[in-house]
Amino acid sequence: MTGFRWVAEATDGAARAGTLHTAHGAVPTPTFMPVGTVGTVKAMTMDAVRSTGAGIVLGNTYHLMLRPGAERVRALGGLHKMMDWSGPILTDSGGFQVMSLGALRKLDQDGVTFQSHIDGSKHRLDPERSTAIQHALDATITMCFDECPALPASVERISESMRLSMRWAARSREAFIPRAGYGQFGIVQGGTEPQLRAESVRSLTDIGFEGYAIGGLAVGEGQELMFSTLDVTTPLMPEDKPRYLMGVGTPDDLLGSVQRGVDMFDCVMPSRAGRTARAYTERGTLNLRNARHASDARPLSPDCDCLACTRHSRAYLHHLFRCEEILGPMLLTWHNLSYYQRLMRGIRTAITDSSLDAHARHLRAEWATGDWTMDEMPQPVIPFPD
Structure with missing residues (x-):
């Protein structure tokens, strides 16, 4: 899509240096995105976040839909204005948070019905609703709505989940409203199973997105298995699109993942560590x-x-x-x-x-x-x- 693009500038082995161009500015990659789940990076003003050199931050659909509500954020001028951040914002689709609710959520083929962890109120998220909320937030990068099963899980369970996520990815793409400088990322799933990861990459590239994320890792499988999964996954991903590893991680995780071809990261680890x-x-x-x-x-x-x-x-x-x-x-x-x-x-x-x-x-x-x-x-x- 015109205006949203990732431009490669140098490579060293599988590692890539480039620039992500968006409607809200350009971001050098590899890049780390501070987590601003509810419209704030905890314990930080946005001036302080800017002073660190951060070029892009993350927000979350699940939390913002519950408080203060997507329509209220839209009425306040969008998430950029509300939180005083003019740079790009990537919004997680809410899928991971909903799946982590356990007994408070019910999954079906069309989406997820769940109870708010705040007040028990009933809500529904599906690919169309998640995409619409992210549009209301004015997210620079919208994430597909997906399911992420907890590991360890059987190959059969991971396979079913991945294929459901691919169907939801197609629906998310259909619901996405293209705008100059905005993009949507598909999320590669498949646990630590190489053949399922390969199938997921093929499905997403057939749909076509502005970028591609790797989900379902850093959920307890250990660094060695995470790296071996990246070894078989990133070479299959489009070379001309940004690659985002979700929820990672320690400094050594970031270094090893860049060496395996990843461009973008987010994690609560540095801010959570600071609070402890x-x-x-x-x-x-x-x-x-x-x-x-x-x-x-x-x-x-x-x-x-x-x-x-x-x-x-x-x-x-x-x-x-x-x-x-x-x-x-x-x-x-x-x-x-x-x-x-x-x-x-x-x-x-x-x-x-x-x-x-x-x-x-x-x-x-x-x-x-x-x-x-x-x-x-x-x-x-x-x-x-x-």
Whole structure:
């Protein structure tokens, strides 16, 4: 569709660097999308999100249809205006959230009837309704409505689910209203079964979408099995369209997935970790509740330009979490999202320089090294404004 396109700029093995062009701006890839489920990235202002370097964020159909409601969001000018984000927004279709409701939902061939987890009220989602809600939200990227069975599951169950999702993908595509610069992604399903993943890719490419997502992974199968599934799936996907791995993951998950040809990611991990005192750094993960940080005047990371690192010490962050002050989760979420964006920028640079394998070895060696010693990272003078 005119105006929405992904343009490849460099490759290094299976890894790709490119730019996603949309009605709401261009996004360099590989890219990580902060999760803004209900129209907010938890504990962050959108100015703070922008400062991390994020170019695209994610919202969720299920949650926004329940509160404040799709029509209210439309009346308020759409999700971009309501949440103060002018860049692209991708909206998850709500399928994963509905399927996770267990006894509160009833699945049939046409869609899902479910009870709200908030007040028990009854609702219905199907491919047409999910697509219409995402249109009302003014999502830059609309996701197909799909079913994602919990793993482990039998091959028969995964096969039935995948084929149902492919029928729903065709209906989602029929319901999608094309607009310049907007796109819709199909979602590849099939568990960890190579033949089912291949069948799903064929079905989706026959329908035709602006991009393609890989769903049904990072649901407990382990990194090795996730990577082996990507090894057989991404080579089958269209080379000229963006590839999005849903709900992933740790820094090493992102690195390994980029090496296997993935362009886009989202995950609650960095923001959730920030709310629970865990900081991602170039030397691995730190727990700011640990007493060893109580008198440490150093920043979390010497190379990070976020507010937590440039203006505050580890000791202060430790103090905030010990006192259960909300500023602690805010600052640490800011740091973690900044780290994820810096990680992706470094990976992109390595792809364009044809040095990704060496860069990956360096990243993994640093993660395994552990925290900086006092000699490696001298205590700084925390700057203050004039």
